[in-house]
Amino acid sequence: MNDKAQLYTLEGLIAAVLVTITLLAVAQSSVVITPQTDNFLEVQMKQKINDALVILDVTPDTAIENNLTECVASWNTSTEASYGKDNLETLDDQLEIMLPDLMYNVEFAYVENSNVVVKNTVFNGAPTENSITATRLVTLSNSTVNSYGGTWMIPDDELKVVEVRLTAWHV
Amino acid sequence: MDDRGQIALDFLFGMALFLIAFIFTMQFVPGLFVSDSTDETGIAFTAYRTASILSEDPGWWENSTKKGTDWEDHVSSSTRIGLAVDTIPETRLTDTINLLSMDKSLRFMQLDEDTVVTKLGLYDSINGKHIRYGYNISINQDGNPILLNDTLFVRGEINTDSVDVFKIERLALVETGTFGEYDAHSIYSTGNANTTTLSINGSQKGKMVIDISNFTTTSPNSSFENIYINGTLLSDSTDYVVYLKNSSNGFEPYSPPIMSDNTLRLEIYPMIFGNSSLVDIEFEDVTFAAGPAMEYTTSKEPFYELAQMMVKVWK
Numbered sequence: 001m002n003d004k005a006q007l008y009t010l011e012g013l014i015a016a017v018l019v020t021i022t023l024l025a026v027a028q029s030s031v032v033i034t035p036q037t038d039n040f041l042e043v044q045m046k047q048k049i050n051d052a053l054v055i056l057d058v059t060p061d062t063a064i065e066n067n068l069t070e071c072v073a074s075w076n077t078s079t080e081a082s083y084g085k086d087n088l089e090t091l092d093d094q095l096e097i098m099l100p101d102l103m104y105n106v107e108f109a110y111v112e113n114s115n116v117v118v119k120n121t122v123f124n125g126a127p128t129e130n131s132i133t134a135t136r137l138v139t140l141s142n143s144t145v146n147s148y149g150g151t152w153m154i155p156d157d158e159l160k161v162v163e164v165r166l167t168a169w170h171v
Numbered sequence: 172m173d174d175r176g177q178i179a180l181d182f183l184f185g186m187a188l189f190l191i192a193f194i195f196t197m198q199f200v201p202g203l204f205v206s207d208s209t210d211e212t213g214i215a216f217t218a219y220r221t222a223s224i225l226s227e228d229p230g231w232w233e234n235s236t237k238k239g240t241d242w243e244d245h246v247s248s249s250t251r252i253g254l255a256v257d258t259i260p261e262t263r264l265t266d267t268i269n270l271l272s273m274d275k276s277l278r279f280m281q282l283d284e285d286t287v288v289t290k291l292g293l294y295d296s297i298n299g300k301h302i303r304y305g306y307n308i309s310i311n312q313d314g315n316p317i318l319l320n321d322t323l324f325v326r327g328e329i330n331t332d333s334v335d336v337f338k339i340e341r342l343a344l345v346e347t348g349t350f351g352e353y354d355a356h357s358i359y360s361t362g363n364a365n366t367t368t369l370s371i372n373g374s375q376k377g378k379m380v381i382d383i384s385n386f387t388t389t390s391p392n393s394s395f396e397n398i399y400i401n402g403t404l405l406s407d408s409t410d411y412v413v414y415l416k417n418s419s420n421g422f423e424p425y426s427p428p429i430m431s432d433n434t435l436r437l438e439i440y441p442m443i444f445g446n447s448s449l450v451d452i453e454f455e456d457v458t459f460a461a462g463p464a465m466e467y468t469t470s471k472e473p474f475y476e477l478a479q480m481m482v483k484v485w486k
Contacts, residue, residue, distance in 0.1 A: 009185035017192040024199050040215045044339055047222075051342035054269050055477070062350050062380070063475040065421050098342055098477065 046132050049168045052098040053136040066090045072138045074148040081123040088121040104168040131169035138162045218337040218484040221291050226341045227268040228253030243278035252290045273346040307483040320377050338483040348378025350474035355386045359462025366453045368464040380474045384434040393456040394427035411439040
């Protein structure tokens with residue numbers, strides 16, 4: 001009988017133990033590697049800017065004078081913010097109180113003549129790689145626009161939906 | 172030689188090693204599937220969940236016949252604790268996230284430790300045994316706990332040793348009192364024409380905030396003077412603060428004069444109201460028509476202020 005290239009019981013078991021240990025080591029380390037604390041910081045920031053938009057949207061007049069709809073309605077659609085030149089100060093003032101240690105930009109996105117238009121309304125600089133965006137939809141009618149002095153052109157029997165995008169990052 | 176009935180030494184070694192390997196494997200494999208709840212990330216989830224429930228959920232209670240979100244009136248049968256405002260307690264509406272109710276918050280401060288820990292899930296379950304997490308929940312303004320009625324909103328312990336603490340901050344509008352808005356032409360003076368009187372029937376919870384606009388001024392130097400409650404003079408800044416809004420600015424700390432198109436806001440702190448009180452607001456060179464004291468209770472609505480809710484959890 002030819003016994004060459006055969007494994008004996010002893011060697012076989014040692015090999016099996018080695019394979020098992022290796023598998024366990026690999027499986028366990030790959031579970032641990034996920035960087036949870038980094039994720040958590042992002043969750044915290046996302047939560048905070050989302051809160052800021054929600055609060056601006058639901059606030060009664062007695063707590064914050066200009067709510068999100070009023071801020072959007074009062075916007076002059078022909079302007080665009082650039083560095084050091086805001087064009088929606090009421091919104092910026094409120095966000096500054098709510099997000100004291102963050103930098104942020106605000107964009108409005110809406111459909112005009114079947115095109116999506118995105119415009120800066122509060123601009124504090126270019127966001128970094130780790131920036132996070134929260135959004136909130138605001139519905140405008142002609143009467144809201146008229147009472148807050150914006151320049152949106154909305155027919156009386158139509159509504160316009162504007163997406164407010166708040167992008168924030170740590171300095 | 173007869174070899175039958177013998178066990179090779181080889182086989183003995185092999186069997187022993189196999190058994191060792193087998194036991195080793197059996198012990199390690201279940202460890203692979205242990206959930207996150209026993210390590211640090213479990214605390215992070217707990218902190219996140221606690222903050223979300225408190226700020227977004229109005230809570231829930233139920234017994235065999237009734238149920239609703241007004242758990243603050245049914246603590247013993249409450250199933251969930253939340254602080255969000257509920258306008259219709261019978262429904263499960265969750266459209267009032269980030270608006271926190273004063274009644275619920277005050278009740279939350281009075282709950283016993285066990286209820287808070289169990290209802291908010293501030294514990295780890297290891298082999299069926301509950302191991303309590305350390306926690307600290309507060310609602311802050313400018314870094315200090317907010318005063319609701321006469322209770323500081325902070326509960327839990329202070330973390331003394333700097334072990335891993337997971338904290339999450341939520342922004343919220345907190346109900347801190349009641350608000351009433353008046354046209355100076357529809358509130359009256361019961362004596363001196365420069366003083367108007369409001370009456371509070373029943374108890375007043377939290378701050379009392381009064382906006383008055385459309386003044387009848389008799390000189391360019393009209394000013395606000397004093398507030399009396401049941402004849403007692405209140406002291407400025409410790410008992411109340413005054414703000415003024417003119418046509419170009421929002422509310423700013425008060426400085427005279429008052430113009431007829433200005434709005435005056437008085438924020439009177441709690442603790443100084445009796446059960447039914449008369450509030451006299453005295454001006455100079457402002458006149459009110461004679462008439463009965465206006466009732467504050469009928470025209471009030473909740474008053475909210477921006478604050479940060481901080482939830483910290485550690486082992």
